[in-house]
Amino acid sequence: AKKHNPKGKFRPWLLRSAPLLCVSFIALWSVPSLFEGLSLVCVLFGLKILYEGAYTMFNIPMGSLLSAMADNDQERATLSSARGFGSAVGNAIPVMLMPMLIKKFGQTNSTGYAVGAVICALIGFAMCLGHYALTEERTVADVQDKEQQNIKITDIINVFRVNRPFLALCIHGLCICMMQYVSNTLTNYMFSIVYDDLALVTYGSIASAPFMMITLLGGPYLAKKFGLEKFIRIGLLAGSVLYIGLFGLHMITAVNPYVHIIISNMALGLASMSIYMQWGLVSEAIDYNEMITGKRTEGSIYGTFNLSRRVGQTIGNSAAIFLLGVIGYDAELKIQAAETVSGIKVLCVLLPGIFVLGSWAAFKFLWNMDKETRNKIDEFKKAQKEQ
DSSP states (O other), X not given: OOOOOTTOSSHHHHHXXXXXXXXXXXXXXXXXXXXXXXXXXXXXXXHHHHHHHHHHHHHHHHHHHHHHHXXXXXXXXXXXXXXXXXXXXXXXXXXXXXXXXXXXXXXXXXXXXXXHHHHHHHHHHHHHHXXXXXXXXXXXXXXXXHHHHOOOTHHHHHHHHHOHXXXXXXXXXXXXXXXXXXXXXXXXXXXXXXXXXXXHHHHHHHHHHHHHHHHHHHHHHHHHHHOHHHHHHHHHHHHHHHHHHHHHHHHHSOOOHHHHHHHHHHHHHHHHHHHHHTHHHXXXXXXXXXXXXXXXXXHHHHXXXXXXXXXXXXXXXXXXXXXXXXXXXXXXXXXXXXXXXXXXXXXXXXXXXXXXXHHHHHHHHTOOOOHHHHHHHHHHHHHHHHO
16 A cells, blocks of 8 residues: 555566466475475475465455456456456366376376476466556555555454454355365265265266356346345355255255256355355455545455455365264275265265355345445545545
8 A cells, every 4th residue: 555656556466476476386396306205395385385475475466456447346247257267267277287197197207297387387477477467457546645554454453343344255255165175175075985986076077167157157247137245145045055955855865966966066156156256345345444444455355355265275174174084984994884974965065055054144144235335435436536
């Protein structure tokens, strides 16, 4: 907030962090293989921290940039959908590339991973530079008032107290990432233990792709029709109902694997709409915070929201592995106990549904952005521009 770079408030950070992100990613997937034992572990942890730091250095200004590019729900929904579409394409590149390289070089040969990292990093670096070149900050207010420049760490603590939309987003981020990472970690166990066919995972991935593309392409239109927050909330509730309904079906009958794939992917797709479209709501929380506190702290708010997501990811990953032990899973057994099979169904179907329901509840009972509040924000922003 204290800087007045002619190239913008956030865009310069994209240019600064992109080379660090590229180099640290390549190093993470290549350098540790030159070491052994404890030194390998130390180098791996050090490079992982370096990469995550570079990623955060790029990701926070990149996410905050949306609030500097868009003024209304439709623009924010369109940009959020574009971000989600780009993310889906970006995720697809290593998914398609790495199996081919691993097959060529071998699963335990570090060369394949290093080559894949170089290719992905260079593609990503080019995209990052394109992101910098093709974006423009249009709505960042010129900070002149000394009180506005006086940004303190306690301001973030105060945001949790006075900014209900931001609090709702943080709870949502926590819940939806726990759902996402529990599902990602345990899906293989569902198909290998309950259905004894790990190849079904591939069919699940194929089935989810068209639904996700339809959601991303139709998201801006639906957000315009219903409102961005309501559109997300409907998707979360529908996803939770499908998850919990599917679990009930598993409890009363043997569910056909393809029926499970269709229903579970519909549930995941509906819930995941919030992941791809939530960035527009972060911009609303930033605008609301500026109106009630007099300070526009995009980076701090986006960074704290992102931290809540990281906490959710960590809890989701850790809880998934811990709960496998709780339900009695034993990797040495070819056939798991009946209680373990039932436990897998709870972890893979019911638990994600509960997490998604928690995300829905955050928007239903904490989110307080209505038409009247949005009109006040618009009047505030108009007055700011006229000053």
